[in-house]
Every structure is written in structure tokens, then in C-alpha cells.
Amino acid sequence: MSTMVKVRRRIPPYLFVGAAAVYLAIFTATPLLRGVWLSFTDTKLLNPDGGTFVGADNYRNLLTEDRFLSSVVTTLLYTTLTVVGALVLGTAAAFAINERFRGRAVARAVLTMPWAAPSIAVVLVYTWIFNVEDGVANRSLAALGIGQQGWLLDPDRGLLAVTLVSVWKVFPFIMLVVLAALQSVPSELRESGRIDGAARLTIVREIVLPHIAPTLRVAALLMTIWSIRRFEIIFLLTGGGPVDSTNTLVINVYREAFQNSELGRAAAIGMLGLCLSLVVTVVYFVVDGRSARKEAS
Amino acid sequence: MKRWTGAGVGRWLAVVVLVVFAGFPIYWMLNTALTTGDERFVGQSLWPKLSRLGNLFEVFDSGVPLLRWLGNSAVIAVGTTFFSLALAVLAGYGLSRYRHFAGRGLVAFALFATQMLPEALLIVPLYALFVSLGLMNGLLGLVLANTAFAMPVAVWIIKSAVDGIPYEVEEAARVDGAPRFAIFAQVTLPLVTPSIAAAAVITFFDGWNEFLFASTFIRSTEKWPASKGLSSFIGEYITPLSTVFSASLVFTVPAIIFFLLVQRRIISGLTAGSVKG
Amino acid sequence: MPALTFSGLSKSYGDTRVIEEFTAEIPDREFLVLLGPSGCGKSTMLRMIAGLVDITSGDLLFDGKRVNDLEPKERNVAFVFQSYALYPHKTVRANIAFPLLMSRFRWWQHIPVLGWFARRRAMRDPAISNRIAEIAETMELTPYLDRRPRTLSGGQRQRVALARALVREPAVYLLDEPLSNLDAKLRAQMRTEITALYRRVGVSFVYVTHDQVEAMTMGTRVILLQDGVVQQHGTPEEIYDRPANTFVARFIGSPAMNLFPVTVTGQRIVLADGQGLPAVPASVPDDTRVSLGVRAERIAVSRDGPGLAARVVVVERLGGESVVGLRLGAGIQDDANAPAELRDLFYAKVPGRVDLEVDDACRVQVNLTGCSWFDATTGRRLEPAARIEEVSAA
Structure with a gap:
């Protein structure tokens, strides 16, 4: 092939992808790189261009501070609880509405609503539900003879409440994903299992679960990295409190930047949070690759 | 029975x-x-x-500037949808149809990586960028920032839709003499319109719901979108709760209706697209 | 109207070679069939001719002009796809009109609204609308012009695909297994229609199929491929009568050519079970193992009389003729330990009906006229083949 033709044929992909790539470079990659730089400086919010390079000081300080380390623990705890909760609830919901029954469409629509509802509205209604005096949560508990709980005020309840709201908000995503996967299980597989006389649970364990496992893994990955970066629900419900009990890394970034004016430290915290997501992703791809190889062999 | x-x-x-x-x-x-x-x-x-x-409709006369807020939200949402789709339709198609070109892996990774970027981390550098571009306190700035996060999702949805269109249809158009871009615009795009609609819904409500950028980049209350406006009710005990929740409902119902309409395609785009690259 | 020249044409994807160097000269107005099992590279070959796939090395010439670097539209070819690849969102009319609209495409038609108006206008242009009406008439599609492909039957979709190819009056028609999605009856009908179309338009056809019946009935020339290597190139008769190797021999004909592993000793051909045929081809040296290829219609079966002892394993009665599957030797050999050449069936095609049943012992006469000889190890045809006139086995 002549060189001219070769060159001409190489152009189209860049025309299609180029604009989006440039956009990402300007509005994501450059700010990210700037964030990396900031994390090595002592920049303050009031003088965002006046920081000086301090090497790895921010990181060194953070990694020795109890407050930061407990923030990491909070993030891990929040993420694990949310992901596990959403996976369990979402999968259960998917199995519950997988088969036809009267009212299935309505049930499915209602079960999807939390995912579609804007976070702000969700937070508003949950603050009202969790209101100490008049909220329906405590009123119901009172009816059962249980005393008032400071859902969003008690350091022992804060993470629980935030996790509950988060699980409520995201479990429909898992449900829809699993439902789509369940519906792609070839019916011959189930039928042949039934003919072979397998019990219901055996069919689920031996046939259905392996079939939806790859989808579940993808959903779990997305759910994990979304949980690590979740901001609005936590910030608006508790703002990181009570007493730092919901102070995840992302909340920490915001507080450090806009309440303590420490842009450099904030960036360093953000980078560490990003590393956490990267580690999760790499682990996922290693595990996924290994199981894919196992299936192939 | x-x-x-x-x-x-x-x-x-x-x-x-x-x-x-x-x-x-x-x-x-x-x-x-x-x-x-x-x-x-x-x-x-x-x-x-x-x-x-x-x-419920009394909320529009209650003194809460809900219509103005919703108007701002709509402007942001429409803008985000427009920019995101314009970029994503091209990029999703390109990533689906061209498997071997220098930089493809990098772009695909960057698109996936935005899923793990905390907005809070980018907000400071974006703040600086917007100050120098004169985009502070304006809706355009919000549109641009939201697009950075909404567009990658739209790319994945559209890419996985294009993956599902048999390549032979495009080959047929090539033999029929259609130029490269006409194949894209007249043959393939019309076939993925349902997924483009799904991507439109998801990007629209990304813009509609977004809170963090809005509360950081917007100073004047008349430019608040509804998300920021509604958040001002949290911890505030003057506005009656019936008004607060009427406003919330007006804000929430469109999102729920549209998501229910297109959720299937969003799901397949997010799961299939984001990992198979 | 081009003659096709393949000169050292090959195709690789990365390190995988899918078409080995291929050289051939196809005169103008031939109906060339690219035949082979699935995955043999025949579709890739067709796509190279169309310009949909880049040529890795070698040259492709249309009428002596190198077309390697030309886009499909510049080669003036039409392509009919296995899946038909109709535009699902367009009506039948718009599907057929598409190539015509594209031939009038100007750059400014990329501008969204302008382009749409330009295409609408062009659809009303009598030159185009008359042409569509005419083509629709010949393909019997007039009643369906405003329907969408989804609502049509397989045969009708096939006709739309052909109409879309026909409308531009291309110099070469390229067809990629166009009949494989149709049921048997429709397939036979479309076969005749495509042959009629070929005679009417009088240009070159290149037709890809894995079905040897289509190749034999439609083609004027056949190229048989396996694993990207051309096995044989010739007219259907040549390929049927003088297969170049055992692969071709087995691939062509239904039932396939019988291949007997034999040893040539003295004046006898000794079969695997020790029975013999009294004739030796001059060119086959003594004491060599060769494969003897005999077409099924050259084998006669009778209940008794002269001939080799054999046993009936299968009887397929097709009405006008019968195919009998046989195993050499008198015993019933379902023994899994028996050597492969004894377990292999061979087939006889007999006109009319046979009164044999499964497990019947019978006698077989092999007519060696036009038989083929193949090297036992390479499978290659031994030339010149035996010149044995009118010898029947005893």
C-alpha cells in the first residue's frame, strides 16, 4: 500500500475520538495533574497560586496523623458496608422479581426509584425521617417502646445511618444489573438442570450464579469505586460528623480545602483516595483475568 | 389456580x-x-x-424561587447533555469501530478512570482554571465541569450500542459509495438512537442533580440550580416542610420518570462498556 | 467490465496468515465461485476484492489496472452480504436508492439539514425514481417499496439486497453466501434467479459459498480454498472429474468421491481387506500405497454376481436414485478395533431403486473409467492418471 493511502486511513479514528480526548485533557487530566502538583505544596485557599514546594511533607504528615488514618478506616468501612449491603439487597431484589407475577412491573418500577431520585431530595427526606423529635423513624421506634435515637447526631449511629441511605440509593443499580444477567441465563440450562432433578437451590448455585458472576464482579467494582468517591449523600446528611464518624476521604478533602483552607493537604488526601480506587481496580482486573483464564482452561 | x-x-x-x-x-x-x-x-x-x-402546586407561589432554580437546573442540564452527546457520539463510535490506533488504550483508560475521580479532588484545580477562563459564577462553567464527568458515561453507553450494530451494515454502505462520515451519520447513528436517548437522559440528570460544583462555583443566589437551592433547606427551620417537599417532588419526579423509561440501556452501557474497553 | 487478476495476493492479520499467496487470471464475465469450508478464508478473499479489507501483499488487478488502494466505490463493485446488511431504519425504496444518492453526494450534504433536503429532492428526481421502479419491477418488489426490511420475509430481503446491488449497474457483483439464510426450497429458487440475473446483466460475478451444489450449478469457474490455500482452480467439470487432491475429492460431489487406500502390486490393485482389482495404471510404480478415487456413480451394486464382497450399512432412497453406503468384506464389522480404512464407508449411487436392505451381503463392481489416483501420504493427484479403458473389476 502506498504511504499516502496508509496515512489517509489512519486519520479517521482521531477525528472521531479527538474532541473527547482533548476535552478530557483540558477538564480532567490537566486539573488532575495540577492536583498532583498541589499535593506537594503548602498552598492555601486564600492564595491559590502562592504555594511553595514542600516535597512529600503533606503525605508524610498525613500518614502519621490518627485523624487521617481513622478517615481511611471510615472510608474502608463505609465502602465495604455499602458494597456488601447493596450487593446482597440488589441480588435478593433481582431474584425476587425475576419471575413473572402480577404487579411485577410496578414492583420493579418502585424498586428502581431510589436510584433515579436526586441525592439532594433523598437527603432532605432522610433528614426528616431521621429527625430526633418528629421523624418517622424515632416515632415508630417509640411505638415499639424503644427510646429516641440520634440517627444523625450520635457518633455511634452516624455511619450506620449514612450507610443505610447509601445502600438504599444504590442497591437498585445492582438489582437492574443482576436482573439483566438473570434474564440472559439460557432457559435450556435451567430446564436441563430441572430434568436432571436438581433442587431449586442447586440450580441457582450451580447454574445461575456462575452465569451471573462476571456481571456481579463488574457491578461490585463500579459500586466500590463509586462508594470511595461518594460525596453528596454523606456531606449533606452529616457533613462528616458527628465527631468525624462519617469523615471519609472525600469529605476530608472538601473540609481540608474549604474549611481549613489547606489546598495542598486536601490534594494529598485526594490522591491517596484515588490510589485506593486504583488498587481496587487493579485487584479486580487481576482477579478477573485469573478467573477468565480458569474458565478458558 | x-x-x-x-x-x-x-x-x-x-x-x-x-x-x-x-x-x-x-x-x-x-x-x-x-x-x-x-x-x-x-x-x-x-x-x-x-x-x-x-x-403541591402552591409551592410555585410560596416565595421559594423554585421556578428560577429549576430554570437554572434545566439550562445546566441541557448544556451538559448537548456537550456530552456531541463529544460522546463521536468518541463512542470511534472507540467501537476503530480497534487499533495509537492512543486508544489511553483514551479508554482515561474514560474509565473518571469513574473513580472524586469531584472534590478536581474542584480546586478546576476552580483555578475557571478563574483564569472567567467562568466563575456562571452556568457555562458548571456545564463544562459536569460534562467532564457525564460525557465518559455517555461514551460507554454509545460505544456498547455501536458494538451491537453489525459491521456488515457499514460495509454495505461503503460499497454503496457512502463517505466515511455519511456512514456514521446516516447509517449507524439512526440505528443507535435508543441508546443515544438513554445517554441523553443520564447526562441530563447528571447536570440536573449536580450539587458540589454548583455550590462551589456559584456565588449569587439567583444563579443557583435547584439542587443547591434545595440543599439550603437542610438545617433551616423557617420554610414549611410541606413547601420543602413539594419542591423536592417537583425536582424528583421528572428524574424518576425518565430513568424508568431508559434504565435498561443505561445498565447495559455501564456494565458492558466500562470494563471491556 | 473487468477481468480479474490475482498476483501473489495474500492476507495476514498480525502474524496469522489467512490467505496464502494466490495467483490466478479470471477472464471477464465469468461466474467465479470461491468455495470452501467455513473459516477457509473465502470471505476474506471476497472482501479484498471489494476493497473492504486491505491487501497485505501482492496485487489485485481489474482489467490490468491495480486496484489495491482504491476504495470500494472506486472499484465499481456491488456486494451482497450473507446477512443481507440492509439498512434496517430505511424503507425498501430508500435501501435501493441509497447507492444512487451516494453517487450524487457532495461534501456540503454533510451539513445535517441541507443534506436531508438534498436527499429528499434527489428521491423525487425522475432519473432515480424511475430507476428504482424499474429495478423493483424486475425483482418483484413493487408492493413492498414502502415497507421496512424487518417486515419482509427472508426471500424478500434477499431480493432487496440484490436490487440494491443491481441498481448501480456495477462491473462486478460480489456475493457472500447469499443463500445460506434461506430454507432449502427458496434456496433452489434463488439459485435459478441469480443464475438468470448473471446471464441477463452479463458482467463478472464472484460468489462465495460453502455449498458445493451451488458451486457446481452456478459457477463457470470454481476456486476451492482450504486454510487460506487454494486447492484447485478450474471449471466445475474439471474439479469434479479431476480433483487436484484428496481434499477436493472429498469436498466436491454428493456423496463425496470414494477414496480407497490401495497397494499396487504386479498387475493388481489390492484393497485394504485383501480383495483385488485387476488393473494397474501405467504411472503408478509397483508396490506403492496410493489412494484410488472413484465417484459413487461409477460403482454398481448387486445382490450377487461378480465383484467385490461387501455389506450394506446404509440405504438412502431419494426416489429417482438411491445411495448405498457399504463396507468392504463379507462380515459385519462394527468392531471399533478394526482399522480405520475398513470401518470407513464407501458409497454407490444407483439409478432407480435398490432391493437391498441394511446388513445384506452384496457384490460391488468398480468402474475405473475416469478414476483418480492420489499419493497416499501427500494426498496430491498423481498425473497422468490411469488410462484404463473399459476395465471392470472382477
């Missing part, structure tokens, strides 16, 4: 519990919107006063 089996009853129970769990807060929004302050004080009834349904 089917016999009630143990498994049948179990599933029925599970469905009821889950539906109550999922639906209650939304229901409670409606219920509260239909109450008066006195009713809430003595204990809110579980059953809504449906006769007051018309009162």
Missing part, C-alpha cells in the same frame, strides 16, 4: 418488604408535602391527605 408454595409465599414477602423499603422515602416526601405543621407536630399520619394533592 396455582397452589401457594412455600417458595411463592417467601418471594411474595420479600417483594413486599423490598418495595416498602425502596418506596417509603419517596412516599414520605409526598406524604409530608401534603401535611400541615400542626399535623406533623402531633404525629404525621401514615396515610396522605390526597384531597390536598392540588396544594
